Amino acid sequence: MARDGKPTRDKILAESKTLVLENGFAGTSVDQILERSKITKGAFFYHFKSKADLARTLIEDFSSEDLADLDNALKETEALNGDPLQRLLKFIQRYIDMMATLESPYPGCLYASYIYEPSQFSDDIKEKISSSILTWRRELAVMLDETQKTHRMKIPTDKESLADQFTVILEGAFVVSKALNEPQLTAHQLKHYKNYLELLFEKRA
Amino acid sequence: MARDGKPTRDKILAESKTLVLENGFAGTSVDQILERSKITKGAFFYHFKSKADLARTLIEDFSSEDLADLDNALKETEALNGDPLQRLLKFIQRYIDMMATLESPYPGCLYASYIYEPSQFSDDIKEKISSSILTWRRELAVMLDETQKTHRMKIPTDKESLADQFTVILEGAFVVSKALNEPQLTAHQLKHYKNYLELLFEKRA
């Protein structure tokens, strides 16, 4: 047996993520990561073959957590209620509650961070981001589709675009919340999305 | 007198803005700017005393254009119609139309670009960003206030938060539109905001 490198690796990843959200990826140096992680250069390059390798790992881990959380949210609300509209609203409320507990603005989304310096990243990284966003679109579109079977839309709208609005509002709210230093803004913005869906779908079929 | 430096300065600013949206600010080197602008280092540092000076100029120019466009939009829709709700909807439609003409995703918002590498910028730059966003909040809140006088809200909501949603959706849509490479996404997302307002406000007082 040998000693366990996981704590070191995890520490590097956690500190790197924070630093990237503070400085951008190009604006974050390996030396800064070493300083914050309290490790040495040898340890860093033992765990990651390059800074680009770190970038890939960071986005893969972020995406995994993001999609795992989506899965949890879907399971938590699944068949909880016979009415698909109520399920949808409960799903959104879950994220409102999550965001309402924040005492400082959400540190930011790595997807957006990477999207705002696209030339720094390889195509497979960009595909990971788009495929994650498309998973959200797909899952929410399914819920909207179910809802539409029993609740007529007062204004006909494209379901995928309506599904995207969840992601759009989250991403936009992270930016504005950080810019204004208003932690509660994200929860309030998601509440508008919930309002919109309540108004858009008629109460009964 | 001597030769005119304005074309050179403008070229630097235009190419820099593009590069910053492609690479981030820290990810953009002065040498890259020189290459794209086809000028030399001497010329660059003649016009800008530092790279930070360029950052400040970029955001000031961007903010000026942004707020000037807001002003135009307000004037174009001003008293065009007696009904403040119709004016509000027209205002939003103007931005939908603007975004609908894009053939590739909007290159991105400098506010968001800067917000995602906050440590790179001084406090006065961050204040410029927040004050620009707050101007949008204020102006839209006035329109919402006017609207509320004659149209009851079906779900009571905070006007400033409802005003913020315009900026939130724009910022979020820029991110998602770029990530998915879907130019039309931004227009579609703004349409949802318009739908929301139409559903939220009752047709008459």
Add this chain to the structure above:
DNA sequence: ATTTTTATACCAACTAGTCTGTTTATTTTT
């Protein structure tokens, strides 16, 4: 009208320092 002056605009080469990544030898942990 032609020369001289002046301020601006710009260039090319250079400096001092930072960047990622490598190497090598040693030490700690399981």
Add this chain to the structure above:
DNA sequence: AAAAATAAACAGACTAGTTGGTATAAAAAT
């Protein structure tokens, strides 16, 4: 023994910014 980490030196490319000098164009002086 094997894996995980330290420590420190190093390379080569790239970084922001500086320097001394030159080109340009218009105004001032002749």
